[in-house]
Amino acid sequence: MKNVSKYTRQFFEAPKTAMKWTERSYVDKAPTWCSVDLRDGNQALVIPMGLGEKLEFFKVLVDIGFKEIEIGFPAASETEYDFCRTLIEDDLIPDDVTIQVLTQSREHIIEKTFEALRGCKNAIVHLYNSTSVAQREQVFRKSREEIIDIAVSGAKLCKEYREKYEGNYRFEYSPESFTGTEPEFALEICNAVLDVWKPAPEDKVIINLPVTVQLSMPHVYANQVEYMCENLKYRENVIVSLHPHNDRGCAVADTEMGLLAGAERVEGTLFGNGERTGNVDIITLAMNMYTQGVDPQLDLSDIPAINEVYSRLTGMAVNERQPYTGKLVFAAFSGSHQDAIAKGMKWRAEGHTDRWSVPYLPLDPEDIGREYSADVIRINSQSGKGGIGYILETRFGYDLPKKMREKLGYIVKDVSDKKHKELLPDEVYGIFKQRFVDITSPICVTETHFVQRDGIEATVSFDYNGKRVTATDTGNGRLDAVSNALRSYTGADFNINAYTEHALEVGSASKAVSYVEIVTGTGRSYWGTGIDNDIITSSIKALVSAVNNMLGDKS
Template sequence: MKNTDKYTRNYFNPPVSEHRWSSQEYISKAPRWCSVDLRDGNQALIVPMSLEKKLEFFQFLCKLGFKEIEVGFPAASETEFQFVRTLIEQKLIPEDVTIQVITPAREHIIRKTFEALDGCRKAIIHLYNSTSVAQREQVFQKSRSEIIEIAVSGAKWLTEYAAKTKGEFLFEYTPESFTGTELDFAVEICNAVLDVWKPQKEHPVIINLASTVSLSMPHVYANQIEYMSDHLNYRENVILSLHPHNDRGSAVAEAELGILAGGQRVEGTLFGNGERTGNVDLITLALNLFSHGVDPILDLSNIPQVVEMYEDATGMNLPPRQPYGGQLVFAAFSGSHQDAIAKGMQWRQSHSGAHWNVPYLPIDPQDIGRSYENDVIRINSQSGKGGIGYLLEHKYGINMPKPMREEFGYIIKGISDHQHKELSPEEVHQIFMDTYLNLQTPIRLDDFYFVHKKEYHTTVSLTVGKEEMELTGRGNGRFDAVSNALRRGLNIRFHDIVYQEHALERGSTSRAIAYVGITSDSQKTYWGCGVHTDIIAASIFALFSAIDRMLTQEQND
């Protein structure tokens, strides 16, 4: 590819040879979460949310369990200002939720921000200014000391206006474009701000290290975070916050490694909405923790509802392969995958209490409001008998014998391949019924009864074409008697009968389902199925269905 010499590595790796974070295997507890959907996410939308939509989304974020929510840039527009005022004046902020607002280090904007917060019980004031080499040289054309002066002045104005405003205020500082900032300068400017605010245990300060533009591999961001954690003043009174963006597609990895490196808090959005390629996806981060047995401290038990709210509020559609939330993320079309999942689920039924370790499923889809039938086992021309059988068994109670399941699997694959489409569970069920269940052509079973002497004697009423007739037969059982009546009365030749039955539902009024396989003189096996409240009737209907399939097939051949 041309022009590779145009690019270089515009980040700064710490001058440290060993990093403690790399020896840690996993994250043992959830960080503090801060949703920035209503600010960072909202400003990235083609059509920003209306006041009403922001209110609805805010309440939904509270319902999910977010305790810190950045609600906007109050000085940026009248809608942003009024949104903050509405939350405060209508007392819509729960007692355990702290709103966050953002402001650059400019006095008139800081003054407007505090006007918006008048009467707020508790809020985080998020101060930022750009610090990277690119921003200093190209945008602001200022020296390091001049950039520090901007940050320090902003910090002093926050202290001044907070003292004049009723409420409890927590301060946050972001050296915006941190990842393109020399680390010694990042430390210097953060410590200069901290020296103004002098955080205490009862009144900590948030230092937010934003990967405003992702410039490096994730481990470098983690190295930067660990270095900052080691060199910040007042460290025991500083909440170290992460704010990764997804330019390189690695925001989740940056956040996870950043937490290992000392990050205590993460700012991000639902499903990663944000400018350019987006913010870090808090849903993925939280459910990654969940998959390791760590409580994410968010209620994500109904992901379809979260997706619905997200799409409605943002006007965007979630990609089908988006981790956890996408329509196809649990879907198994491959026959071998479906078979492994089905066997894994069967294994769990006989090993109660076992930790989740089902093939191809990192978490149980049901834990986040997804279903096996609609989200996991998906049927198309690549599907196998295991997945098709699992779907019919768990959604409709149909547990076919293994050879019948294999035959039906090929039928479904053929139909899906011919129609060039996925088949829904309802379609698969209907195909099963049309193919096997209580068939009446070319022979229709009308009635039957038995007399038991030394053997079972039966009279069977049936219709062949348009002709009604009665057949008699006897055998050592009811099923045997009917089979013999058909062989003798219609000269139908079959042998090696395979029979299986079970209850289709539970309870005294449940129906029985029976499966019958018969082998013709050509050594081909034909399957039929019968359903009835009486198990004997179900088995006889299944026998007639198998015979009807045999006669139809042999006639067509």
């Protein structure tokens, strides 16, 4: 590509650390989650949410289980201010939930922020100012010392105003654009703020290390976080928080590695909504923990419902391949994948394990409100017999013989290929019924009688090409006798090659379903299925269906 020479690495390596985070292989406990959907997420929308929409979204976040929710920037607009006041005055904030508000380091903004919080039981005042080289040089044109003064003066003002208002107010500081800031300077300015606030066991302070713009690979960020964790003053009374954006597509990796490096708190959004490429997706992070046996302390058991509210209120759509939450993330179109999933589900149903280990499915879809039949096995021209058989068995109760599943599989794939579309389960079932079940042309059996005479003698009455006829023959069983009678009358060359049966429904109203395969003298195979309350009748229907398929084959 052209112009590559104008780009350079804008991040700063942390001073050498022990990289202790590399010794851990997974996040073993849930962090404190803080949703920033109503601030960072909302300001990224083409049409920001109105008051009613924000109130509904807030309730959803509470129901999911967030205990810290950043509700906005009260001094930025009347809508933001009114939202904060409505939550407080209408007593909409549960006692165990803390709201968080953002403020710049300017006195009139800090003053209005505390006014907005008047009467709030629990709140976090989130102070920030930009610290990166690019911001210092290009936006503020200030020295390091001047940038520190901005932060320290804001910290002092926050402390002064807290003393004027009743309520449990905690503090948070973010060196905005942390990833473009020299780690030594980020540490210096954070420690200067901490010296003002003097965190204590009963008054801990949050130091937030935002990936305002993603500039490096995740391990670089992890080293920066570890450096800060090891060198911050008052460390035992400081909560280190992460706030990653996704410019390089690494927000989840940044966050997980940052947690391994010592952070205890995460700010993010549902589905990753946020400026540019978005914030870190808290749902993905939480489900990553869940699928490794760690309780994320969030209720994500009905993802479709959360998706519906999110899409309606924000106007944003969840990508079909979004981890865990997209419509197609559990979908298997590949025949080999479908077969492996079907066998894995059967192995699990047989009681071999109570642990989840189904091939190609890192998560049980039912745990987040999804359905196997609708979400997992999807049928198109790439599908195979395993998936098609799985749908017929789980949705409709038909346990097809293996060779019959293969036969049906080719038929279904051909239909999908010619129509250039995915086939829904009902369409697959329709193809199965049309091609194999109770086929009554050109032969339609109307009556069958059996007599025990040197084996079983069958007298079969049937319509054949519009003519009512009767044929009699013997066999070593009822089905064999009917087969011989049909063969002797029609002159067709075939033999029964396979027969299976099972109950289609459980209980007194159960029906019998039978499957018959016949093979011609030239080796061609034909299948039929019969359904009836009587097992003998269902087997005869299956045989006749197979014979009709043979007689109707023009190939």
